[in-house]
Amino acid sequence: MKDFDGKVALVTGTTGIGLATARRLAAGGAAIIACGIDRAANAALQVVLENSGAGALVIGADVSVPDQVRDAVAAGVERFGGLDVIVNSAAVHPYGTAVSTDFETWNKAMSVNVGSIYLTAHFGIPEMVRRGGGAIVNVASVQGFACQQNVAAYATTKGAIHTLTRALALDHARSGIRVNSVSPGSIRTPILEKAARGENGTDADVEAAYKRFGEAHPIGRIGEPEEVAELIAFLCSSKAGFCTGADYRIDGGLTAGIGVK
Numbered sequence: 001m002k003d004f005d006g007k008v009a010l011v012t013g014t015t016g017i018g019l020a021t022a023r024r025l026a027a028g029g030a031a032i033i034a035c036g037i038d039r040a041a042n043a044a045l046q047v048v049l050e051n052s053g054a055g056a057l058v059i060g061a062d063v064s065v066p067d068q069v070r071d072a073v074a075a076g077v078e079r080f081g082g083l084d085v086i087v088n089s090a091a092v093h094p095y096g097t098a099v100s101t102d103f104e105t106w107n108k109a110m111s112v113n114v115g116s117i118y119l120t121a122h123f124g125i126p127e128m129v130r131r132g133g134g135a136i137v138n139v140a141s142v143q144g145f146a147c148q149q150n151v152a153a154y155a156t157t158k159g160a161i162h163t164l165t166r167a168l169a170l171d172h173a174r175s176g177i178r179v180n181s182v183s184p185g186s187i188r189t190p191i192l193e194k195a196a197r198g199e200n201g202t203d204a205d206v207e208a209a210y211k212r213f214g215e216a217h218p219i220g221r222i223g224e225p226e227e228v229a230e231l232i233a234f235l236c237s238s239k240a241g242f243c244t245g246a247d248y249r250i251d252g253g254l255t256a257g258i259g260v261k
């Protein structure tokens with residue numbers, strides 16, 4: 001018996017941590033409903049999941065748009081018969097201060113990074129209640145605790161995810177629904193690659209940047225998406241039955257210190 005046999009999981013974001021999580025949950029026996037805006041990545045994930053033998057429905061959806069999330073949840077429930085797990089990994093990462101960030105960019109960060117978590121909960125929790133419970137994991141960030149300069153909108157969304165996680169956990173605990181977040185440090189994914197290339201996309205030596213980022217973490221390296229997926233899978237599993245309303249850092253010790261050597 002595998003840890004997710006008979007379970008149905010909705011994952012937002014089809015690259016990076018979302019991709020690794022979809023693969024991990026599928027390897028555990030779950031049927032996967034994946035939603036992403038990147039059509040090439042969606043097509044690749046559909047093939048990967050089908051080849052692994054998992055039930056897979058990968059949907060091209062903008063997870064900040066209510067109708068698209070509602071329809072994705074409905075299509076997944078129709079295909080697989082219910083919903084047990086939600087992992088919210090989709091996000092955008094704009095750079096800027098409050099002065100240099102325009103209102104449209106600010107609102108987009110809020111609606112993709114935080115609004116999508118509200119939307120998957122709004123449409124997904126009633127389905128979980130019908131199954132007698134479930135688990136939600138939201139991907140936040142160390143930037144929700146202590147942030148860098150020039151990421152005002154992004155960091156704000158990650159702090160909001162910590163708060164929304166607690167609110168969802170309290171409101172739905174008695175329905176058997178556990179809600180937690182994970183806060184990664186630097187993880188080798190497309191978002192980090194963008195950061196490695198610099199704000200203007202001009203720095204080419206991505207591996208050198210990863211080494212530099214890794215050296216800022218006490219463990220001395222950046223993390224891998226599969227490492228985050230393993231923590232997410234634990235939190236989604238019955239082994240984490242007493243875990244709810246909490247954040248779990250996976251940052252190589254980054255936020256344990258005060259950054260002075």
Ligand SMILES: NC(=O)c1ccc[n+]([C@@H]2O[C@H](COP(=O)([O-])OP(=O)(O)OC[C@H]3O[C@@H](n4cnc5c(N)ncnc54)[C@H](O)[C@@H]3O)[C@@H](O)[C@H]2O)c1
Pocket residue numbers: 012013014015016017018035036037038041061062063064088089090091092112139140141142183184185186187188189190191192
């Ligand atoms: N990689 C890191 O270093 C790091 C660190 C801390 C937190 N995180 C968080 O991890 C999560 C996953 O990011 P990642 O590192 O895997 O990077 P990623 O860029 O691979 O994943 C983000 C995904 O969100 C998707 N997306 C963006 N807007 C969308 C929309 N409107 N609708 C649907 N999908 C949309 C993108 O297409 C992409 O697949 C994010 O929440 C990110 O903030 C990443």
